[in-house]
Amino acid sequence: MSETVSVCCTACGRRHRYTAPSYPCACGEPVTPELDPRRAATAVTHRSWDEEWTGVRCTACGAESRWPRPELGCPCGTVLCVPVDQAAPGRSGRTPGSRVPAHRSVPIRTARDAVTAAVLYLRGLGHRDIRRAEQRPVAGIGLAAPGLVVQVDPAAGPASARDVECLWLTATAESASCVCFSLAGYAEEARARADLLGVALFVLEPTGVPRPVNAPAVALDATAG
Incomplete structure (x- = not known):
């Protein structure tokens, strides 16, 4: 299940509810970045390829993949980077040994x-x-x-x-x-x-x-x- 945390905008102070996205592991299981509710979100002021991704481990097969880091856009125009608990494993919605088709897709807007x-x-x-x-x-x-x-x-x-x-x-x-x-x-x-x-x-x-x-x-x- 995807995790939802409260995120405060560093620019205008608005609070938002953010739900972490799930991504498909190569084995077909969904994995979700583990958010860290103890740390505050930070404004994205510049883009770096290495910083755009975060590692997420699949609890079904143990494989670790890199996926886009969690981000939230505030209506004020600020883009917020939602902190991830790097010490936590990714979540999977199924048990090891189960399998579904590996290919998934995401709607393209950017x-x-x-x-x-x-x-x-x-x-x-x-x-x-x-x-x-x-x-x-x-x-x-x-x-x-x-x-x-x-x-x-x-x-x-x-x-x-x-x-x-x-x-x-x-x-x-x-x-x-x-x-x-x-x-x-x-x-x-x-x-x-x-x-x-x-x-x-x-x-x-x-x-x-x-x-x-x-x-x-x-x-x-x-x-x-």
Whole structure:
């Protein structure tokens, strides 16, 4: 069960009831960050990739995954970081040994949601150690896992052939496969280039479900469990 705590805005003093979100573990069980009601929320004044995530351990299988840190937006405009008890394990709603389909999705409203949707999908394919890519792509947000290079493009316009080519070149240099997720789809030339280079292309639906749009993506999607 998700936890609810009282959160006080550091800017205007308003109090809010905040319920911690649940996320799906790779084993299919829901896990929830353990909130720390003893510590006060802090205002988010800057963004850092490493600080955007928190570790949550699944009590069903013991695996620890990194998920977006709990945040609350106050009507006054302040974004509050809700403190997490790092010493506590994540919560699971089921007992060990039970299993449901591993892939889950989140509705996409922001670029951060697009990244989360891509991470959820890749974990459903068996990729556990997903992190921010060291080399920033020419467009969008770069992710990486062992043997895999990923680009998430939350732009309003379709991804270009150059985007596909640069992703492929990065993957080739690292002897890795590559996958691209786009919110707005792909230019016709980009699809043709991806088919030629073997780049898997997915369109992220508003529901957060990735839809394969070329043969390499269809083949990859067939391995999802």
